[in-house]
Every structure is written in C-alpha cells, then in structure tokens.
Amino acid sequence: MIRLINVCKRYPGGHQALTNLTFELEDGEMAFLTGHSGAGKSTLLKLIALMERPTSGQLIVNGKNLGKLKTHQVPYHRRNLGLIFQNHQLLYDRTVFDNVALPLVIAGHRHQEVRRRVLAALDKVQLLGKEHLYPITLSGGEQQRVGIARAVVNRPKLLLADEPTGNLDPDLSAEIMGLFQDFNRVGVSVLIVTHDYDLIRSMPNRILHVEHGKLEGDYPRRDRPAANPAEGQTQVTQSSERDATDEEDGDE
C-alpha cells in the first residue's frame, strides 16, 4: 500500500526532516509511527498525502509512483486517502452532517448518495442522531470521531492519522484506536502517528520508530497483546521487549 525507497526530505531553509527512509506497509496492514517531537512523523504523512514532495527517493502509494503524478492528479490521489489530524480541523460553522459530507460534495456526488454515505459513516463512529448538531456542542472525543467519519466517508483504502488521540483521556483514546482496528479489520490500511506508548504497548500492531528523520526501529506485528499490558516499563524502542512476546501468526 505504501512503499518508500530512500526517501529524503529537506525543507526550504535547509532543515533535513527525513533521511533515507525505506519501508513498506502492506495492503491491509495497520502500523503505528512513533518518535520524538520533530522526528519527522508529520512530514512523512504529508509526503504520502502529497502535501509535500520529497527531495529525493521514491514513494509508491496504492500502486502509484507519487513522483510521476502531475499536479492535476493530486486530488484523485487524495480521494483514496483518509486523513485525520490531531486538531481535527472541523468547520465550526457547519453541522456534523456538513462536515462529514464535505469530501463527497467536493467530489461531486449526488445528494442522495451523500446522505446515504454520511449517515453510514456516522453510524460507524456511533454518532448517528448527532448529524444536525454543531461540532462545538460535542465532546473532544465526539469531535475526533466526526473527523474520523469525514476521513472514511470516501471509503479510502488508506487511513493516515496524526496523533488522533493526542487530546483525549485514556478511555477515549482506546476507543478511538479500537475504531481504527475496526476499519483495519475490513481491509483498510492504517498508519497512525502516536506518542501514546502506554496504549500501543497493549496493541499487537507493528511499530515504526523514527528518530531525527531516520527509521531507527521496525517492530513487527505481535499476534496477541501482552498478557498484562501494564508489565514492562521499557520503551518500545527496546526490541527485546517485543521479541519476547513474538509468537506464531494468527490474525483476527
């Protein structure tokens, strides 16, 4: 679904945000992307979404070599992606319905189709019945779920989320991660930037760890969560912790 080959990104002004990044995210895979502030995580998502272009290297997303896409093809590329940001970027003068409908309206879908898909997306994130409310009247977790509904309303093959649980308490964070797992279970590929080590330690998914723009760790999917997620205070950067829990395959 995503393939990076020696991707480098240097911003104008000279900052080297990513250096020789090479990895692959399989079709239908869900992985976390971790790393310190400024490590280059958001930059990586922006490259995949073509909000930025790499300085060198190749990015292949959904079978397309992004370096070969022309500017007019970018919107079509984005339609295959669902993007979720920490500050969910909702429009506060529009209802929940209108916020979620936005990508479909932009893509020119008919009214009936928009309505059907928006209600289906709101149903998935358990917000059916709140479509006429304004985002400001919703809780933080509900607003985040509106952002997720908007990201999935186009039925993207790939979801990219940048710290989607950054402002949420542990219960809500677990709920949001559960939603991503639900989408992943039906075949959507998912890449989630997160600092929430406590939460992802209890989840089986692969973890990619970036430091100073370089891929410093790639910890494969574990087949089931640790028996006691609270155990082991070590960071995910220590491979021994994950090796110890690696076992034979067996998907859900």
Ligand SMILES: Nc1ncnc2c1ncn2[C@@H]1O[C@H](COP(=O)(O)OP(=O)(O)OP(=O)(O)O)[C@@H](O)[C@H]1O
């Ligand atoms: N538009 C830009 N112009 C110049 N430098 C930038 C730009 N965007 C990001 N950078 C720099 O690139 C580096 C990586 O930034 P990035 O936003 O990818 O980090 P991050 O890992 O997402 O950090 P955080 O966890 O704080 O969100 C940082 O040093 C940042 O200052």
Ligand SMILES: [Mg+2]
């Ligand atoms: Mg960031």
